[in-house]
Amino acid sequence: MGGEPAKWVSMVTARTPTNIAVIKYWGKRDETLILPINDSISVTLDPNHLCTTTTVSCSPSFDQDRMWLNGKEISLQGGRFQSCLREIRARAQDVEDEKKGIKIKKEDWQNLHLHIASYNNFPTAAGLASSAAGLACLVFSLAKLMNLKEDNSQLSAIARQGSGSACRSLYGGFVKWVMGKEDNGSDSLAVQLADEKHWDELVIIIAVVSARQKETSSTSGMRDTVETSALIQHRAKEVVPKRIIQMEDAIQKRDFPSFARLACTDSNQFHAVCLDTYPPIFYMNDTSHRIISCVEKWNRAEGTPQVAYTFDAGPNAVMIARNRKTAALLLQRLLYNFPPQSDTDLDSYIIGDKSILEDAGIKDMKDVEGLAPPPEIKDNIPTQKSKGDVSYFICTRPGGGPVVLADETQALLDPLTGLPK
Amino acid sequence: MGGEPAKWVSMVTARTPTNIAVIKYWGKRDETLILPINDSISVTLDPNHLCTTTTVSCSPSFDQDRMWLNGKEISLQGGRFQSCLREIRARAQDVEDEKKGIKIKKEDWQNLHLHIASYNNFPTAAGLASSAAGLACLVFSLAKLMNLKEDNSQLSAIARQGSGSACRSLYGGFVKWVMGKEDNGSDSLAVQLADEKHWDELVIIIAVVSARQKETSSTSGMRDTVETSALIQHRAKEVVPKRIIQMEDAIQKRDFPSFARLACTDSNQFHAVCLDTYPPIFYMNDTSHRIISCVEKWNRAEGTPQVAYTFDAGPNAVMIARNRKTAALLLQRLLYNFPPQSDTDLDSYIIGDKSILEDAGIKDMKDVEGLAPPPEIKDNIPTQKSKGDVSYFICTRPGGGPVVLADETQALLDPLTGLPK
Known part of the structure; x- marks a missing residue:
């Protein structure tokens, strides 16, 4: 193309469900780590009807972390976003994509900036657990982008620090958020009780x-x-x-x-x-x-x-x-x-x-x-x-957990500019 | 007047306030005796604005107990009315009114029938404690008619059996209903904490x-x-x-x-x-x-x-x-x-x-x-x-307790017939 070397953009798009608690979470024992005072149990809702779609991307051409929610740019400075980003970056691994000519060493993640676009197919902040789906999707998609080795349960402990009930959106079906005992919150995470097929009449x-x-x-x-x-x-x-x-x-x-x-x-x-x-x-x-x-x-x-x-x-x-x-x-x-x-x-x-x-x-x-x-x-x-x-x-109906959307046409960011489409 | 000997009607009219709990009564440990699971405290409301007026009468010419509430005849067969009537009759004393030529021996009360008329100056059963004022007034006026020796606190334990919160309407000002410990409910009664003048700014x-x-x-x-x-x-x-x-x-x-x-x-x-x-x-x-x-x-x-x-x-x-x-x-x-x-x-x-x-x-x-x-x-x-x-x-405002209305023009029953005016 031009004379300048093409700066690559690495991108992942994922879809994460929302969930509704049937035994409620209300009350924290630690405000910063978001540790609850009791266990809770939720049903994951079918993402075909209620979900967040998030595209995360990084590129050496980005000069700061930026985020757009439902098309509008929002601040990422909040402590909860920062906790999630810090925890994920700390676990980032080497990434290599030969086809695109991308090679990222795990220590590079500390300096690479992110662009994040998120979209809820339902009203935000109307009591429909938009922050749960949103934070879960952020953590899940970043984990894929940065090639984390952690499983969904371990990722749920990171999502929890963004929004408590977000941890339950890392699985489909019926999910328990175990309150945990540790002061550092490492055992306060989600486990799947049964998948969505277990009780599919509901x-x-x-x-x-x-x-x-x-x-x-x-x-x-x-x-x-x-x-x-x-x-x-x-x-x-x-x-x-x-x-x-x-x-x-x-x-x-x-x-x-x-x-x-x-x-x-x-x-x-x-x-x-x-x-x-x-x-x-x-x-x-x-x-x-x-x-x-x-x-x-x-x-x-x-x-x-x-x-x-x-x-x-x-x-x-x-x-x-x-x-x-x-x-x-x-x-x-x-x-x-x-x-x-x-x-x-x-x-x-x-x-x-x-x-x-x-x-x-x-x-x-x-x-x-x-x-x-x-x-x-x-x-x-x-x-x-x-x-x-x-x-x-x-x-x-009860639905499945987070998935990566491989089809790039579903991405919310432009694969060349990394800006909202 | 005529040839028949005039059959006398003995009559008392009283006015009793309603009350509003500021520490609530909710839950019984005995359904029949109406014994609560906790103490409660109320403020008595000024009877000039919210009260029940009740006229009770007896006469040898009455052939059954009858009651009218807000002008409409209602049944006295309910267990709670019956409890109150039984408890009061059991404590009735001799009554003598020389002027009217009335002489009632205490044992006569078991056979004398009653006419009762009651009127609330506020909507019945709209959550304004109409039953509290009503039962308190019934008990208080009958106690006067039958010349009971019990004080208001002892009367409150009878009113309690008609409607729990009625016991708190036997006093003005600030009233505590002590839940009591006895199985027979004898110590579950109202005591005055302070009269209405104690805190008259409210x-x-x-x-x-x-x-x-x-x-x-x-x-x-x-x-x-x-x-x-x-x-x-x-x-x-x-x-x-x-x-x-x-x-x-x-x-x-x-x-x-x-x-x-x-x-x-x-x-x-x-x-x-x-x-x-x-x-x-x-x-x-x-x-x-x-x-x-x-x-x-x-x-x-x-x-x-x-x-x-x-x-x-x-x-x-x-x-x-x-x-x-x-x-x-x-x-x-x-x-x-x-x-x-x-x-x-x-x-x-x-x-x-x-x-x-x-x-x-x-x-x-x-x-x-x-x-x-x-x-x-x-x-x-x-x-x-x-x-x-x-x-x-x-x-x-906070108001006073039950009073007898000496002025017969305020009676709700005709002094000759004993029927509603």
């Missing part, structure tokens, strides 16, 4: 109740809880350890009634300790409460749980149905109680795995308007229908 | 958020909490005993910052254990949460609490301001955030002690519309104003 429906930025960040929220709640230590020391054992057992045996009971009660207890914080923290709102009532009434009417619900640090409901049939019945109930606003079309109101909508026999808005009240509310006061309380629903 | 503003019947009754709610919450026993055994000592001390010293902190955190913890119940119980709604945020923001901005809040088994906020000046500032903030609907006049939107409105410099709706945002929200996103979320506000 269907997950997320009600996105609000996509506004949340009021209280989880970081400051959980710090306030640990400092002021008179119940959090009892929860962490006495309640959660038993629930962890029971939840592992429920997952192992695919025992849906136990799984549902544990997930619901633990979500409720997490929100209870938020309320026991001073000043109190409210993440759920009236719409969240109405979704819980809808599920609880149905579960009681059936005599055994059909659906579990869990809420993270926001008003969105994550509902886990025992199988496709109950998911279709759940979707009917949700659409009956929370119909879309008149200017919203069904195709943008139910996103993700739309086949659940077919199973529910709903093809268009006329079918939604024609939905009969579910039998369990017949003898009660009719529920008030409020259009617009739910922004949209995402239909998904 | 001003109370109640936001009536909803006057609908509440969804979960306290009776079934607290039973479900005791059966299912993993936190309630820790609260009752470890948290509340310390708070009781601190609250008694705060009241004794008129230490408003401690009083406010304890009242707010204990209200929040009560709602936290409700949320930790399975299925979860929600008493507060989005409007309740917004009221809390409004108070918390202000308290933080001032550096020391100006107002305490507490919520019973419903969405209504009871706010306790440290003095009249802060009450006026609070009312400005409340009216700024929760203006009345356009068809509501100010006179019916702020009821009770309307002089607080004058102190706040608000004479008409124009003054409400002209309210400037409080300084503490200036650098924040402007709060969404929602008209109609609050039905009305009641301005009141």
Whole structure:
């Protein structure tokens, strides 16, 4: 080409799932290393519907570390990003790519600058664990770029330092974040309890109740809880350890009634300790409460749980149905109680795995308007229908862990300039 | 008058206050005797604004026990009414009224039937402790009618069997319900910590958020909490005993910052254990949460609490301001955030002690519309104003205990027929 020697750009693109805790993480014993006060267990969500895609690149032509999130440049100066970068660089290995003429010695990584572009296919900071998927993807893709020898569990201990729950996004299926005992956090990492195929009947429906930025960040929220709640230590020391054992057992045996009971009660207890914080923290709102009532009434009417619900640090409901049939019945109930606003079309109101909508026999808005009240509310006061309380629903399922995307067309950075496409 | 001998009607009318717990009662150790799992402390509200008036009467002409609540006849067959009636009749004494020619021997009370009429000057079962005032008034007025020798503390142990928190309505001012140790409940009764004059600066503003019947009754709610919450026993055994000592001390010293902190955190913890119940119980709604945020923001901005809040088994906020000046500032903030609907006049939107409105410099709706945002929200996103979320506000203060109304024109029953006027 020109007279100048071509400066190479080395690049890796990876996709990492988000996850939803069914036994909750709330409260740290070490703020810097992000060490939790109890174990937690999560379900990884199908990255086809909720994921972060990250491209990481390095080049001798880059003069500083830079990052773009959803197309907008953001600062990498935060302590948590810096912890992750430092930990990964410390483990970097030699890299050689003969085809591209790239040769990097492990000591070179300290001086090579990085360009990072990350994209969430769902709203950021709306209580959908965007930071979990984001930090996991950052660590995973950098580990591939720098040829780390560590396995995903060891990488999870690095991702943990970026965002606690990120460590659980290093695996698919059902994942446990072991709190660990060491002061340096080396044993506070994620382990896979079972992969996504172990219990593949489950269907997950997320009600996105609000996509506004949340009021209280989880970081400051959980710090306030640990400092002021008179119940959090009892929860962490006495309640959660038993629930962890029971939840592992429920997952192992695919025992849906136990799984549902544990997930619901633990979500409720997490929100209870938020309320026991001073000043109190409210993440759920009236719409969240109405979704819980809808599920609880149905579960009681059936005599055994059909659906579990869990809420993270926001008003969105994550509902886990025992199988496709109950998911279709759940979707009917949700659409009956929370119909879309008149200017919203069904195709943008139910996103993700739309086949659940077919199973529910709903093809268009006329079918939604024609939905009969579910039998369990017949003898009660009719529920008030409020259009617009739910922004949209995402239909998904338990999914797989991080993957490298070999197809360069999926990269978020230009392979020649290393700048966002 | 006629040839028949005039059959006499003996009658007593009394007025009893309601009360608001500042250290909450939630959970029984004995369902029948209504024995609580922890002590509680309440403030008695001024009966001029919130009270039950009850007329009790007996006559040889009555052929059954009958009761009217707010003008409508209701059944007295409930176990709790029956417990109170049985306990009071067992302690009845001789009564003689020479002027009216009435002479009742104590053993006659077992055969004399009662007519009872009761009236609340506030919405029944809207989370404003109507059953507390009602049962306390029933017991107090019957005790006077039947000439019982027991003092108010001993009467409180009878009222307790009608409705737990009723026992705290036998005194004015600041009242402690001692949980007691005896299996028969004889030592589970109310004692006065201080009368209403002890701390007469306090001003109370109640936001009536909803006057609908509440969804979960306290009776079934607290039973479900005791059966299912993993936190309630820790609260009752470890948290509340310390708070009781601190609250008694705060009241004794008129230490408003401690009083406010304890009242707010204990209200929040009560709602936290409700949320930790399975299925979860929600008493507060989005409007309740917004009221809390409004108070918390202000308290933080001032550096020391100006107002305490507490919520019973419903969405209504009871706010306790440290003095009249802060009450006026609070009312400005409340009216700024929760203006009345356009068809509501100010006179019916702020009821009770309307002089607080004058102190706040608000004479008409124009003054409400002209309210400037409080300084503490200036650098924040402007709060969404929602008209109609609050039905009305009641301005009141700590008040006195039960009294007999000697003036017969205030009786709710006709002195000749013993039927509702």
